[in-house]
Amino acid sequence: MAETVLETAGLTMRFGGVTASDNVDFKLKARELRCLIGPNGAGKSTFFKCVTGLLTPTEGHVFMRGQDVTGWLPHQVASLGVGIKTQTPNVMDALDVHENIWLAARRFFDVSEARARTADMIDRLALGPIARTELGRLAHGERQRVELGLVAVADPWLVLLDEPAAGLSAADVDRMTAIIHEMRRSAAVVIVEHDMQFIRSIAEVVTVFHQGAVLMEDHVDRVMTDETVRRVYLGKKA
Numbered sequence: 001m002a003e004t005v006l007e008t009a010g011l012t013m014r015f016g017g018v019t020a021s022d023n024v025d026f027k028l029k030a031r032e033l034r035c036l037i038g039p040n041g042a043g044k045s046t047f048f049k050c051v052t053g054l055l056t057p058t059e060g061h062v063f064m065r066g067q068d069v070t071g072w073l074p075h076q077v078a079s080l081g082v083g084i085k086t087q088t089p090n091v092m093d094a095l096d097v098h099e100n101i102w103l104a105a106r107r108f109f110d111v112s113e114a115r116a117r118t119a120d121m122i123d124r125l126a127l128g129p130i131a132r133t134e135l136g137r138l139a140h141g142e143r144q145r146v147e148l149g150l151v152a153v154a155d156p157w158l159v160l161l162d163e164p165a166a167g168l169s170a171a172d173v174d175r176m177t178a179i180i181h182e183m184r185r186s187a188a189v190v191i192v193e194h195d196m197q198f199i200r201s202i203a204e205v206v207t208v209f210h211q212g213a214v215l216m217e218d219h220v221d222r223v224m225t226d227e228t229v230r231r232v233y234l235g236k237k238a
């Protein structure tokens, strides 16, 4: 049976009187892809932040490959070999694409390995034409592609992505999908996403959040046709 790479047990986060994450038990297997969906305020981001170390849960635990990482900071979680893409860009605008990817690779590999991986990533992401362009000058879709490159170049075994398709064109979403599929050859992937078209195109098992708790966890096709999910959380158009 595939190894469980990410698990939460009773994960709870309260902000004053608001229970943003409510006793969430979650399990993800090696090379599994899981989308987290739910309406605004359902608790997806809070769950994501507790898992990535941006927030310390009020109660409960986060385990990665069996290790209790509850309360670890994001850079400590990342040092385990976990790729994290938050909604806040983690790039250096004054440096060019090549330099950004090189720095990300160098955190994990020696000089020659980092050099090879940087070149390979630029090639795979078709970033060659903009390799010497400063990040600050790139279009949104190009930046998102670079940010995914920063995650992928470290060869993570677990990838956590918060709204990777936000604001992307259809062509950029296609590229993003291809990159995610490629990462999945060696990594489990969690994606928090609003874009239903993207979810339909990429998702397998989907976890639906509502009021901080898990409402349903099933294959995307069954989730999309579930009456409760459709009526209450996705709207009739979904």
Ligand SMILES: Nc1ncnc2c1ncn2[C@@H]1O[C@H](COP(=O)(O)OP(=O)(O)OP(=O)(O)O)[C@@H](O)[C@H]1O
Residues within 6 Å of the ligand: 015, 018, 019, 020, 038, 039, 040, 041, 042, 043, 044, 045, 046, 047, 209
């Ligand atoms: N820092 C905070 N302080 C107080 N309340 C918060 C904080 N962060 C989130 N909340 C509340 O927790 C609940 C869950 O919010 P969260 O952002 O996790 O939901 P979400 O599903 O990610 O929503 P969205 O899709 O809009 O991003 C909401 O009621 C929100 O107002």
